[in-house]
Structure formats: C-alpha cells, structure tokens
Amino acid sequence: MALKFPIFMDAQSTTPCDQRVVDAMLPYFTEKFGHPASRNHPFGWEAEGAIDAARQRIARLIGARDPKELVFTSGGTEAINLALKGAAEMYREKGNHIVTTAIEQRAGLDTCKRLERQGFEVTYVPVGSNGLVDVEDVHKAITDKTILISVMFANNEIGTLQDIAALGKLAREKGVIFHTDATQAVGKVPVNVEAMAIDLLSCTAHLMYGPKGVGALYVRRKGPRVRLQPMIDGGGHERGMRSGTLPVPLIVGFGRAAEICEEVMPEESVRLAKLRDRLQDLILSSVDEAFLNGDPERRLPQNLNISFAYVEGESVLMGLNKETALSSGSACTSATLEPSYVIAALGASTELAHSSIRFSLHRFNTEEEVEFVAKRTIEVIKRLRDMSPLYELAKEGVDLKSIRWKAE
Numbered sequence: 001m002a003l004k005f006p007i008f009m010d011a012q013s014t015t016p017c018d019q020r021v022v023d024a025m026l027p028y029f030t031e032k033f034g035h036p037a038s039r040n041h042p043f044g045w046e047a048e049g050a051i052d053a054a055r056q057r058i059a060r061l062i063g064a065r066d067p068k069e070l071v072f073t074s075g076g077t078e079a080i081n082l083a084l085k086g087a088a089e090m091y092r093e094k095g096n097h098i099v100t101t102a103i104e105q106r107a108g109l110d111t112c113k114r115l116e117r118q119g120f121e122v123t124y125v126p127v128g129s130n131g132l133v134d135v136e137d138v139h140k141a142i143t144d145k146t147i148l149i150s151v152m153f154a155n156n157e158i159g160t161l162q163d164i165a166a167l168g169k170l171a172r173e174k175g176v177i178f179h180t181d182a183t184q185a186v187g188k189v190p191v192n193v194e195a196m197a198i199d200l201l202s203c204t205a206h207l208m209y210g211p212k213g214v215g216a217l218y219v220r221r222k223g224p225r226v227r228l229q230p231m232i233d234g235g236g237h238e239r240g241m242r243s244g245t246l247p248v249p250l251i252v253g254f255g256r257a258a259e260i261c262e263e264v265m266p267e268e269s270v271r272l273a274k275l276r277d278r279l280q281d282l283i284l285s286s287v288d289e290a291f292l293n294g295d296p297e298r299r300l301p302q303n304l305n306i307s308f309a310y311v312e313g314e315s316v317l318m319g320l321n322k323e324t325a326l327s328s329g330s331a332c333t334s335a336t337l338e339p340s341y342v343i344a345a346l347g348a349s350t351e352l353a354h355s356s357i358r359f360s361l362h363r364f365n366t367e368e369e370v371e372f373v374a375k376r377t378i379e380v381i382k383r384l385r386d387m388s389p390l391y392e393l394a395k396e397g398v399d400l401k402s403i404r405w406k407a408e
C-alpha cells in the first residue's frame with residue numbers, strides 16, 4: 001500500500017481517535033443529547049444509562065470493583081491535580097509529606113511544587129540510569145508524616161514501567177495512600193487497581209484512541225476508603241468530588257475506547273512491540289553513538305527513545321517533519337527548548353538530553369511506515385553529522401572535553 005504522509009509516530013502525545021469510537025459518540029451530540037442528571041424524563045435516563053455503561057467499561061479495564069469508584073474529569077491533568085491536591089488537603093491533619101519521583105509528568109511535578117508552596121514537604125525520589133525507581137528508595141523516603149505516594153505507571157518520554165504492584169504493597173503496609181499517573185499505561189498494558197493495591201489512578205481518553213478533553217480518576221471506596229477535597233464546587237456531581245455537567249459524548253467515546261483496548265490489548269501489544277523492535281534494530285545497527293534511553297525490557301511496547309550524540313533533537317525533527325511526526329522530549333514541554341528533564345534524570349549529559357528523539361507507535365502504524373521512518377531518520381542523522389565539526393573531531397579521536405574553545 002502507498003504510504004500516506006505525514007506519518008504519525010508521536011502517539012505518546014496523543015493517539016488518533018478510533019473510528020469505532022467516533023461512531024459510538026456521534027448520536028450523543030444530536031438525537032441523544034439529554035443531561036444525565038435529568039432524573040425525570042427519558043432524555044436524561046438515556047444519557048445516564050450511557051454514562052453508566054461507559055463507567056462499567058473503564059472500571060473493567062482497570063480492574064475496579066465498583067464503577068462508582070470512577071470520577072470523570074477533563075483529562076489526565078485534572079485527574080492528577082484532584083488526586084494530589086484533594087488527598088493533601090483532606091489528610092493534612094495526619095501529615096504534610098508526599099513522596100513522588102523526579103520523572104513524573106508536569107501535571108504531577110507542578111502540582112507538587114504548588115503544594116510545597118502551601119507548606120507540604122515533597123521528596124522527589126531519583127531514578128536509576130534505566131529510568132526505574134528503586135522501591136527501597138521509596139521505602140526509605142517514607143516518614144511518619146507521609147500521607148501520599150505518587151509514582152507514574154509508564155513514563156511519557158521513555159516508556160519505563162515502574163513496579164507498581166510492589167509500590168502499592170509498600171504503601172498499603174505503611175498505611176499511606178498510593179496514587180499512580182497511569183495516563184500512558186491504561187489501555188496499553190494490563191492495569192489492575194485491586195491486584196496492584198492502587199488507591200488513586202489517573203487516566204485519559206486521548207492516549208487510548210478516545211477523544212480529547214475527558215479523563216478519569218479512580219478513587220478507592222473500600223479497604224481503605226479514600227476521601228478527597230473537591231477542587232471544583234457546584235452541583236455535587238461525581239459523588240461531590242467533581243461538579244459540572246458530564247460531557248456525555250466524550251464519556252461514551254472513552255467507554256468505547258476502553259472496551260476496544262481491552263479486546264485488542266493482547267494482540268496489539270505484541271504487534272506494536274515487534275514493530276518497535278524492528279525500528280530500534282534498523283536505527284541502532286546503522287547509526288553509531290546512538291543510545292537507547294530507558295529500560296530495554298520494562299517499557300511500553302510502543303515506545304522507543306534514542307539519544308543521537310552530536311546532533312540536536314530539534315534539528316532531527318526539522319529534517320523529518322514534512323514526512324514524519326516525532327517528538328524530542330515530552331510533548332507538553334516541547335514548546336520550550338530546555339533539555340528533557342527525564343533524560344537528564346537518568347544521568348545523561350546535557351548534550352545527550354538535548355539529542356533525544358521519541359518514536360511512539362500506535363494502533364494504525366504499519367511495517368512499511370516503520371521501514372520508511374527508520375530509513376529517513378538514519379539519512380537525516382548522517383547528514384547532520386556530516387555537517388558537525390564536533391562529530392568530525394570525535395571521529396578523529398579528539399577528546400572533546402579537552403578542547404579549550406577560547407584563549408584564556
């Protein structure tokens with residue numbers, strides 16, 4: 001089949017909406033437009049029924065016992081804000097300490113920074129050079145003032161999958177609430193809030209082939225029952241935790257997306273891992289001084305993140321962007337030209353943090369696309385290096401650190 005350009009391989013910024021999801025949503029914009037809180041007529045009942053069905057589908061996908069444990073939000077960012085701020089405020093009398101990691105997405109990190117300004121203490125546990133947090137380090141960080149542990153399930157840049165079950169077990173033993181930002185994991189890898197002892201879990205529809213603008217926070221109801229201070233006051237929707245009229249079409253789409261993910265996950269994750277491995281092999285076998293970021297095993301099947309020494313990530317993207325959509329660093333921080341804080345947290349040099357490229361595959365990518373993207377990436381890197389005096393010096397055996405760039 002002829003390739004269609006540009007090829008999208010930036011699916012950890014957002015995924016294309018599945019046509020089956022769009023089809024499920026459409027009637028809820030037009031003939032089925034009722035308000036789910038209208039309790040006294042069929043329009044309301046129909047909308048409420050659709051919300052209930054979606055809740056059940058999402059609950060099933062994450063192994064929640066009761067669909068009522070899901071609180072719909074506008075997306076992952078809001079779910080994370082509600083989890084962290086809501087728990088911090090609710091349990092403030094118990095303690096003021098939060099444990100998280102250095103590689104959380106901005107929604108987690110910036111919320112923690114705000115809580116610090118409000119008097120909370122936050123420990124940012126570092127990760128190893130493979131991007132994994134050591135459970136023992138989290139253990140050591142817990143004090144008698146710790147009320148919350150928040151560790152992301154899968155990293156948005158390097159795809160690393162943390163040992164969530166071990167962290168959940170630790171938090172449960174210590175009587176501390178455990179939140180995970182699972183926006184990149186839900187729908188891609190098995191997630192089970194019961195088996196993994198997760199108390200709060202954030203997810204979003206647009207990273208699992210659903211629409212943008214809707215997400216959910218799982219809030220455990222039993223063993224322990226978790227309570228949160230709401231951030232938005234109003235009509236008391238969503239068990240008082242998030243007021244506001246529910247976006248019925250978006251929630252219906254979210255539910256359908258969850259249903260499809262559950263059905264296809266076993267086959268899809270194997271297929272995408274194979275495509276990703278092919279891409280990785282093609283690139284790493286042709287480009288020298290290219291380094292895989294993250295853990296080669298414990299990562300999302302669709303994620304590949306490579307630093308190419310002596311080239312700027314942004315220049316690689318510019319060389320490719322007419323034909324291929326990739327990303328250098330997190331989509332949410334790529335508006336700035338700061339090096340990736342995630343890659344820097346692995347202990348990489350600033351230069352290597354500047355030269356990381358994220359390839360993230362999705363449901364609709366093909367083998368032909370992978371072959372094309374690999375070929376073009378290799379060409380662009382070679383061209384950029386041919387123009388790089390640093391690369392030339394390094395190839396001549398000059399230790400770049402020994403060079404004095406100006407007369408002293």
Ligand SMILES: Cc1ncc(COP(=O)(O)O)c(C=O)c1O
Pocket residue numbers: 012013074075076077078080105107152154155156181183184204205206215331332
């Ligand atoms: C790990 C992670 N957390 C949170 C978010 C924010 O989710 P949303 O875009 O739905 O607000 C993202 C978005 O890409 C993400 O990758």
